[in-house]
Amino acid sequence: MIIAIYLTFINLYAFFVYGLDKHKAVKNGEKESERVPSVSVRGKSGPGRRGRSGSRSGEGDRGSSGVRPGGRSHTGRSAVRRVPESTLIALAVIGGGPGAFLGMTVFRHKTQKKKFTRTVPALAVLWGAFIVFCLYQNFHLTVTEYKYEADAECTIVQISDLHNQFFGYNEGALLKKIKKCGPDMILVTGDVVDSGKTDLRLAKAFFKGAVKIAPVYYVSGNHDYALMEECVRDAYGEKKMYDFISGADAGLMNAIVGDEKCVKQSFGAFLKDIQDAGVVLLDGKTAEFGDGIILAGAYDNSNLAEYGWEDDPRLKILLSHDPGMAESYKQSGADLVFAGHYHGGQIVIPGKGGLLSPNLTFYPKYCGGEYDLGSASMIVSRGLGNSALPLRINNYPEIVVVKVGKTE
Numbered sequence: 180m181i182i183a184i185y186l187t188f189i190n191l192y193a194f195f196v197y198g199l200d201k202h203k204a205v206k207n208g209e210k211e212s213e214r215v216p217s218v219s220v221r222g223k224s225g226p227g228r229r230g231r232s233g234s235r236s237g238e239g240d241r242g243s244s245g246v247r248p249g250g251r252s253h254t255g256r257s258a259v260r261r262v263p264e265s266t267l268i269a270l271a272v273i274g275g276g277p278g279a280f281l282g283m284t285v286f287r288h289k290t291q292k293k294k295f296t297r298t299v300p301a302l303a304v305l306w307g308a309f310i311v312f313c314l315y316q317n318f319h320l321t322v323t324e325y326k327y328e329a330d331a332e333c334t335i336v337q338i339s340d341l342h343n344q345f346f347g348y349n350e351g352a353l354l355k356k357i358k359k360c361g362p363d364m365i366l367v368t369g370d371v372v373d374s375g376k377t378d379l380r381l382a383k384a385f386f387k388g389a390v391k392i393a394p395v396y397y398v399s400g401n402h403d404y405a406l407m408e409e410c411v412r413d414a415y416g417e418k419k420m421y422d423f424i425s426g427a428d429a430g431l432m433n434a435i436v437g438d439e440k441c442v443k444q445s446f447g448a449f450l451k452d453i454q455d456a457g458v459v460l461l462d463g464k465t466a467e468f469g470d471g472i473i474l475a476g477a478y479d480n481s482n483l484a485e486y487g488w489e490d491d492p493r494l495k496i497l498l499s500h501d502p503g504m505a506e507s508y509k510q511s512g513a514d515l516v517f518a519g520h521y522h523g524g525q526i527v528i529p530g531k532g533g534l535l536s537p538n539l540t541f542y543p544k545y546c547g548g549e550y551d552l553g554s555a556s557m558i559v560s561r562g563l564g565n566s567a568l569p570l571r572i573n574n575y576p577e578i579v580v581v582k583v584g585k586t587e
């Protein structure tokens with residue numbers, strides 16, 4: 180998102196600076212020289228003498244006009260200080276290539292200067308290609324399908340680490356793709372919101388759309404957790420915050436929803452709203468799905484609760500955020516674990532795997548995919564959005580689908 184904002188800004192800025200400089204050139208009386216190729220003027224000084232501006236195009240290299248600041252323009256008025264040509268080129272170099280080229284074309288500015296006609300279109304193509312590449316890498320939704328053998332039968336869609344990434348109005352493109360997968364349940368393994376660029380309206384729109392497709396089960400990630408802490412601190416103050424959190428046996432998100440003061444805070448109200456819409460807040464809780472499946476949620480930054488389900492013959496599914504706690508998940512007695520958090524390593528190096536974790540450690544162990552934990556299988560989603568590093572390369576946003584059933 181930060182890169183998208185930067186590129187949008189720099190291109191708009193480049194476009195307007197080219198327009199501004201053209202305006203200044205016109206004010207300095209250089210309008211025609213921009214449009215009509217200059218010709219040698221025969222006069223007292225003989226053939227080939229250049230015009231007053233000292234340039235074939237009528238634009239000198241100094242400040243683009245060739246008229247010294249404070250000097251006089253062709254019209255005899257005080258000359259306006261022009262934008263240096265080096266600045267105009269630099270804007271195209273640092274990402275504003277398409278905007279600069281558009282500015283050149285629309286305002287017919289610098290269109291006869293080789294320095295510009297050779298570099299700016301090339302930079303426009305280069306940056307344009309980079310922008311398209313980044314957009315495709317970060318917004319092209321993919322589906323990864325797994326099969327899991329069990330007596331129960333269902334199709335599970337897992338969504339993880341959305342981080343308020345925008346996939347169409349009210350996350351429409353994402354919801355459409357989820358619906359196409361035909362889920363019986365949707366598991367959300369944390370970081371739907373991003374604590375650094377929180378957009379609760381967008382997150383709410385996602386949840387409200389998702390519950391219309393299938394039952395939704397949600398556990399918090401580290402970003403959701405940070406917002407929950409903030410919510411409790413705003414409701415009770417720094418001192419009582421830790422008491423409240425340590426007393427939240429059934430998971431912090433459920434404690435917040437059940438607390439009058441907390442639901443008055445923005446994140447508390449958000450949790451209450453999505454719960455009222457039908458989302459199951461699963462942190463520290465269990466839930467039954469049909470006859471053959473039991474779900475449990477482990478909340479972030481906490482030890483796994485004891486669910487007492489070791490002898491339960493049903494398929495035991497555990498939702499958590501951080502796959503780094505795989506050993507605890509194994510001991511929980513779960514059969515199938517869903518996690519996320521590592522964003523697929525953000526940049527995937529062919530043959531080596533995901534490069535970075537969100538806390539910037541190299542080649543994290545559980546980047547994305549299916550892992551055999553011995554007594555359990557763990558599916559780690561590559562996620563959909565970004566946090567610290569705002570770019571994915573060779574690592575498309577991912578919707579995970581797990582087809583549970585008997586093998587034929």
Ligand SMILES: [Fe+2]
Pocket residue numbers: 340342370400520521522537566
């Ligand atoms: Fe995340």
